[in-house]
Amino acid sequence: MKSYLALLVLCQLAACTIVPGQHMSPLSRQSSVEMPSRENDAAILKKLNIQTINAELVIELEKNFKNFSLAPDNVANHYFDYRIGSKMIKGVPMKDELYTQYRVGPRDVLNITVWDHPELTIPAGEFRSAESAGNVVGEDGTFFYPYVGIVQAAGRTVEDIREELTRRLSKYIEFVQLDVRVASYRSQRVYVVGEVAQPGVQLVKDVPLTVLEAINNAGGVNSEADLRNIILTRDEKTYNINLLNLYEGGDVTQNVLLRHGDVLNVPDSALNKVFVLGETNHFVAGGATGRSRSLVMNKARMTLTEALSEAGGVNQETSDPARIFVFRGGLGNPEIYHLDAKSPDALLLADRFPLQPRDVIYVDRAEGIRWNQIIGQIQPTINLLNAFDGALKIQPFLGR
DSSP states (O other): HHHHHHHHHHHHHHHSSSOOOOOTTOOOOOOEEEEEEEETTTEEEEEEEEEEEEEHHHHHHHHHHHSSSTOOTHHHHHHHHHTOOOOOOOOOTTTTTTOOOOOOTTEEEEEEEEETOOHHOOOOTSSSHHHSSSEETTTTSEEETTEEEEEEEEEEEEEHHHHHHHHHTTTTSSOOOOOEEEEOSSSSSEEEEEEEOOOOOEEEOOOOOOOOHHHHHOOOOOOTTGGGEEEEEEEEEEEEEEEHHHHHHHHHGGOOOOOOTTTEEESSSSSSSSEEEEEEEEOOGGGGGEEEEEEEEEGOOBBBHHHHHHHTOOOOTTEEEEEEEEEEEGOOOOOEEHHHHHHHSSSHTTSSBOOOOOOOEEEOOOOHHHHHHHHHHHHHHHHHHHHHHHHOOOGGGGGO
């Protein structure tokens, strides 16, 4: 009778949690749930086929140029827009930003030198700096100069201003020798924000300011920066700049020339993560072993072997390496992949399997471990029945 009660309890447990924890059926060839997907530009629900990671699949993946790290259509270059709903223009501004000479603007300070006429050059005293003694361009774009009067400066080069001053002063001074320089640049600025060492305002001067120079002036990027998705906002339009292509691919078109009012944002790489769940050996604080971990993809690239390695590798005591799965959202086209790593040389294939942002890697649990968990859950109930058998004296009734 006692055995019958134990079996009854076992059946009740089976109705809810006979196999504790998450697991994938070893015979499954499709997902157990329907996933939203897109076919012919229409959203549909379907169960996903589980694809085996083998040599044939690796060859097919390597044929697709989009899977390469520096490919312009690599999924990592689009995932940022997909997640935040951005309407960025993919690529850099049109090639109309060729460098021209600096044009003076309001609040700039001009230093004007008239040779042999110190009263015009330093009327406020010879010991003052060029910036404090210079001619400040007003908000209306003009400045005043003796014998000349009001001079329009905004939007003009220093050569244009020098020619006008020379022509108008020649009425009062014979053989005018005159020079004009910008003593202080104040009118044009760009803003560098995000994952840089020193975010802030940078002034545009007579030396061209490019994206690379602006980032270097800001102390360089932090380790969390997403180099693929530098955001340039200009004239109410947002552009995507891929600095990784500049650094490693030599694409100099990414080194855009900045101009007044530009906002350069270096985002973090929080979206470029993969998640490792299941039976791994990730050690956490205090010496405990964790079973899940998120990993940031360095430069948005990582292979399946790298992810498993950084997660501590599969647990040799509790895992079933024959059932390692990769679940992929795929920007609207989800996929599931299966790796049979019972033989360690399968990790060579995994090292040629490129991951994508937000991939979920799941290492399943061994069947024997699940059975031990079931017994572990049932054992307290059996012990409780034994305790009641002795305390309540139910043994005489068992024969009736």
